[in-house]
Amino acid sequence: MPSSQQPVALIMGASRGIGRQVAIDLSKNGYAIMLAAKTTSDASKTTPFPPDPNSSSSTINTVEREIREAGGQAGSIAVDVRDAAQIQNAIDETVRRFGALDVLVYNSGAIWWSSVENTPLKRFRLMQQINPEGLYATVQAALPHFERNGWKGRIVVVSPPIYSRFFRGKTAYAMGKVGMSVLVKGLAMDFVRQDRNQMAITSIWPASSIESAATEHNKSSDKSYKKDLRKPTIFSDAVVEMLRAPANIVNGLLDTDEDFLREKCGVTDFSKYSIVPGSTPRRIMPEKFPVLEVAEQDDEGQRMDSAKIRASKI
Template sequence: MTSKQQVALVVGASRGIGRQVAIDLAKEGYAVVVAAKSTSDANATKPFPPDPNSQQSTISTVEREIREAGGTATAIAVDTRNFESVQKLVDETVKIYGHLDVLIYNSGAIWWASIEKTPMKRFQLMQRINVEGLYGTVQAALPHFEKNGWKGRIIVVSPPIYSRFFRGKTAYAMGKVGMSILTKGLAMDWEREGKKDMAITSIWPAASIQSAATGQITKTDPDSIKDLRKATIYSDAILAMLRAPVEDVNGLLELDEDFLRNHEGVTDFSKYSVVEGAVPRRIMPAKFPDLTVAEQADEGRRTDSTKMRTSKL
């Protein structure tokens, strides 16, 4: 790795979207740390490379894919439910490559059902992996961004905030919307603190993307494959976000298709269709509500709990 090579940490990169993002970042010249729970003996994996949406795809095989293509990659196992594990991941990334420029949080747990049919353990798992895992990873990364002169980017896999998203998956939505709130809040912190070279952006698919999760659906409904897009649309959008000026993307909650259209001028998305010639159904609204209020800039009397604490947690 050269001293000028950008370093990207992709959390949740063993398969599907995360794998594609890691591979495409490496193609763009990034040194990539591939992180998730799943590991394997990549040299013993046959056939290679494995189905990217199968259990045979692990951070070990993704690292091998990148290295065999001439890229720079290191696989590091992590349990995002454990803050110590997350801290070790981030610290090891910087120990190996010297610095951290990009953090992408793709790790996630899914359970789409009514509240009545969502057990407490399932709810807790989603909150720990989705919102707590993100928060812990950001907390662990911030000191390293500071050492880097507050220059860096964070990309979060979470949605725009709107009413329909909660329907039929409230427990899941609570965590995912919480992740989007972190994006908005941290962006405001950086703006207020004058960190002009830091940006955090949330991204979500406009149409369903081929993955292990959608694979379960197509098994029972084979025709639904026509509504799927390749994961490359997601990685293309993320790479475009990383190229964009800070002021264009900091605090933005955006869809992959919409960002490519509005910021990159893309009008033809046919190459992303899993089934050639198919036009995948858009699953997200065409327009989202504006979350700002007229009093946006009026903070009133700010309260800083760090200056009020009388005991240590």
């Protein structure tokens, strides 16, 4: 799968929590890491070091320092994913600095969980810009580099399996996140149709809540909430295994960390991931998800390509 001796991963949204952990663990598995996020800092002046990975003190610069001090290769670049030019620059700088782009992880995200009437249009637009639009712009900027690699590479997207309960109470948020999963499914089908058999795009989501800045924000005063939390290493372990799996196994897959590790990797004991030893965190995702394919899956009729139609008229 890698196009270079040391595979290169660009992680969008790598400053804290899940993104940081994925970066740390991919580095431990031999990847050169480019870290991208909006907020930066002077890592040399960060005290204590390393900072709390779920606090604002943790930035792409401190994560870069963590990786370097552990003997890994890393770089960092500030990116606002609402700006396509900044995204393009991050992709190009990754290739310039490390010579390749083998893996793209899109973990950037904006969150607002509330009813439609309590979600201001400004907040809705922000989520769409950062979640589906940011992903779309990032994937489009990366595809030419994967093409130059001979269509060898992986894209991992932090978005959920598609099911009805996910829409409840957070419709505006769900519209964007489910849209990201639709991109995963659609691009995966394009890879198959175009015989790009060494490319894969995969979606991953937590089966149980993971300790992060978001869960810390919603914490209860008696700390009992921690019994329902898992360490972010369950997520990064699943990402590492997804990248190791054959492309045809993970292309178009919408899965959770726990389910992938259990069903594809044979993991049966998840106790090491519990924040509170001996606890069994509540599963926030369904045990089974609906099948999205229909009986007429391959009966498209006449395929229309708007880009070709427009080009023929020029």
